[in-house]
Amino acid sequence: MVTEFTGGGDPRRSLELLWGVRDAARRGPKPRLTTEDVVRGAIALADAEGLQAFSMRKVAEALGVSPMALYTYVPSKAELIEVMIDRAWGEVPLADQAPGDWRARLETKARQDWEHMQRHPWMLQIAAHRPPLGPNIARRYESAFRIVDHLGLTDVEMENVIALVDNYVRGAVRVVVEASEVEARSGIDDREWWMSRSPVLAELITPDQFPTATRVGDSCRDFHEVEAKRPQNFEFGLQRVLDGVAAFVAARHDAKV
Amino acid sequence: MVTEFTGGGDPRRSLELLWGVRDAARRGPKPRLTTEDVVRGAIALADAEGLQAFSMRKVAEALGVSPMALYTYVPSKAELIEVMIDRAWGEVPLADQAPGDWRARLETKARQDWEHMQRHPWMLQIAAHRPPLGPNIARRYESAFRIVDHLGLTDVEMENVIALVDNYVRGAVRVVVEASEVEARSGIDDREWWMSRSPVLAELITPDQFPTATRVGDSCRDFHEVEAKRPQNFEFGLQRVLDGVAAFVAARHDAKV
DNA sequence: CTTCTCTTCGTACACTGTACGTACTTATTG
DNA sequence: CAATAAGTACGTACAGTGTACGAAGAGAAG
Structure with a gap:
């Protein structure tokens, strides 16, 4: 079980990721995935396979994409988990x-x-x-x-x-x-x-x-x-x-x- | 920050390690270290360099020994940390x-x-x-x-x-x-x-x-x-x-x- | 068309823990 | 004393990790 740490990357980018405000791509080949696809796939994988099977390579494989392709949508593993966490909390009602x-x-x-x-269980992975x-x-x-x-x-x-x-x-x-x-x-x-x-x-x-x-x-x-x-x-x-x-x-x- | 898990190895060996009951070597070259040396060195390193610098290779280097030599004294990283933890608690008075x-x-x-x-801080590394x-x-x-x-x-x-x-x-x-x-x-x-x-x-x-x-x-x-x-x-x-x-x-x- | 900006992804690196096999050293035994 | 057996010591290698880097290609803008 690994605790991941963020804070390295561009703060604006991180927050945009979390809040889903992402200006649509203007040029270049159309992305075959969306950030949300990656997050969904990652959550599904982490839930199904458990913590030890959760790696960037496995997520990529599950999505039918090369490992490095993920980094187009997500700056790092830690930030991916952050988005996963925020999304997953969305399921739980407010008290x-x-x-x-x-x-x-x-x-x-x-x-x-x-x-x-x-x-x-992967929710505990972020500090x-x-x-x-x-x-x-x-x-x-x-x-x-x-x-x-x-x-x-x-x-x-x-x-x-x-x-x-x-x-x-x-x-x-x-x-x-x-x-x-x-x-x-x-x-x-x-x-x-x-x-x-x-x-x-x-x-x-x-x-x-x-x-x-x-x-x-x-x-x-x-x-x-x-x-x-x-x-x-x-x-x-x-x-x-x-x-x-x-x-x-x-x-x-x-x-x- | 990684949480290590034990339980794989021989239980008798693990407990003997913890309690320091180890029958003296009978044959072969005299060990140049003792388990206690390894534990002491590992604690010193972990305290000084922090969690991220704590790896088996670094411990070995600090002791002037090849990485694999550690495994003569200690069956795995997790069990090394276990002994470190037990030893460190020895410093604290009982309440x-x-x-x-x-x-x-x-x-x-x-x-x-x-x-x-x-x-x-490495005390938190064992489940x-x-x-x-x-x-x-x-x-x-x-x-x-x-x-x-x-x-x-x-x-x-x-x-x-x-x-x-x-x-x-x-x-x-x-x-x-x-x-x-x-x-x-x-x-x-x-x-x-x-x-x-x-x-x-x-x-x-x-x-x-x-x-x-x-x-x-x-x-x-x-x-x-x-x-x-x-x-x-x-x-x-x-x-x-x-x-x-x-x-x-x-x-x-x-x-x- | 050209140019620019983006996505995609292969390769490679530094790092981890440690399995395995070999070479060496010494205490015990014959 | 020599042979043997039981240790230690450790080099090499493997499978795995996250991800830096750079090249290749695709599509929109000028």
């Missing part, structure tokens, strides 16, 4: 009008993000810092801030809250994605992995030296289906995070009254 | 005996982790799922669980709480690391980056279409020194997370009484 109060809406948004990023500021992501920012607007928080606090929830979701998704990546790549699932090293580990991590860790470890592993309980773990963390935010909001509110 | 109650101790641990991972179960990490697990032991939580809940805090810290560190990576690699700092695209963005993300986002964005950017306020942002999120955990602990406690 600022979802039913319930701000907390219910934040929950809705978090769950949407959680599911969406699992569906498109969260300096996100691709395309139309869909701009809309999502607007929507997110609206959820926590008018709660008595300062703008900076609002930003912090949104970043906190986003950070939580991204981290949780990352664990899931890494888990399935590691399985796909090594062909060894978690159970086998654990079984293969538990006898050796049992000699190294002994209950008398690590009483608490071994106890907790055993309790957690007694639960069958680590995968099945992932949503519950996600939900647990989400509730704790939102409880913390709620306490903060309540304190701000009381202070005002 | 279960830190002053204060469980919350103060969790705070201490979170801050230690936060600082330590910033000092050693958090299936962590390297070496002696130092085992000790840290034991210590972490002791902090939240005897609070009335079930073992699974304890695990969830520790995972939640850890997830938060890792995410926060990731943002910082990615930020400095992107600067080092592109030579463009955040201010320049923003300045170069804000004129174009101003035409695309307009206050009438995105009133809340533009307002919040402006407020956040008014603060000089995004970097300088990172610790504050970290602290903000950490307090919210811990507030959430505290509420949960309190609820469990009340339920019992």
Whole structure:
């Protein structure tokens, strides 16, 4: 899993790419593809084949085009992924009008993000810092801030809250994605992995030296289906995070009254 | 930034590597290095040169050895990083005996982790799922669980709480690391980056279409020194997370009484 | 037509991790 | 001591990556 970095290229070009404002070609042979074709093909490939199969050469092959031809439409791999990300967010509804109060809406948004990023694991490939500021992501920012607007928080606090929830979701998704990546790549699932090293580990991590860790470890592993309980773990963390935010909001509110 | 995956190799070999139980060589030429030399050199290199300069060839060069010679001591790059990680955690004190109650101790641990991972950004390179179960990490697990032991939580809940805090810290560190990576690699700092695209963005993300986002964005950017306020942002999120955990602990406690 | 501007894409480069096979070195064994 | 076996050491090579560069060709504008 590779985190890509942008920022090298021409800023105007990048933004035009994201917003789809591209003056039609005037001269020369007509392009046989559009940027949107490339993005669509790339998304399809990345979804289908997984992260490790996603390379510029593979995208080109899937489109029936030579590798270098892609660079006519897209300045680099990182910027291609940026556009992919922005486009993919377009599928997800906005949560600022979802039913319930701000907390219910934040929950809705978090769950949407959680599911969406699992569906498109390549979303984690772009550094969260300096996100691709395309139309869909701009809309999502607007929507997110609206959820926590008018709660008595300062703008900076609002930003912090949104970043906190986003950070939580991204981290949780990352664990899931890494888990399935590691399985796909090594062909060894978690159970086998654990079984293969538990006898050796049992000699190294002994209950008398690590009483608490071994106890907790055993309790957690007694639960069958680590995968099945992932949503519950996600939900647990989400509730704790939102409880913390709620306490903060309540304190701000009381202070005002 | 690349996330490496292990799990391919012989489990016994991996664990012996981590725990340093390696039967001395019996025959053949005496190894001119030890695994520990390789690990030390690799850590020094990774700390000094940054993530992008960290490759097996560079490590070998730094040690004055041919690239392939490393594979005598270490089965793969991923497993080398695993050992590096375990060794590096050895520097950080354990927090279960830190002053204060469980919350103060969790705070201490979170801050230690936060600082330590910033000092050693390559720590984020190994998938958090299936962590390297070496002696130092085992000790840290034991210590972490002791902090939240005897609070009335079930073992699974304890695990969830520790995972939640850890997830938060890792995410926060990731943002910082990615930020400095992107600067080092592109030579463009955040201010320049923003300045170069804000004129174009101003035409695309307009206050009438995105009133809340533009307002919040402006407020956040008014603060000089995004970097300088990172610790504050970290602290903000950490307090919210811990507030959430505290509420949960309190609820469990009340339920019992 | 000529000229200019664009798309297209073959070749090539620098880089990665590491599989494989060979040569060498030494401790153990006969 | 000589033979053997078990190691280490490492050169070469491969498959893969993103993409720089430049040449070739296509179509519109003058």
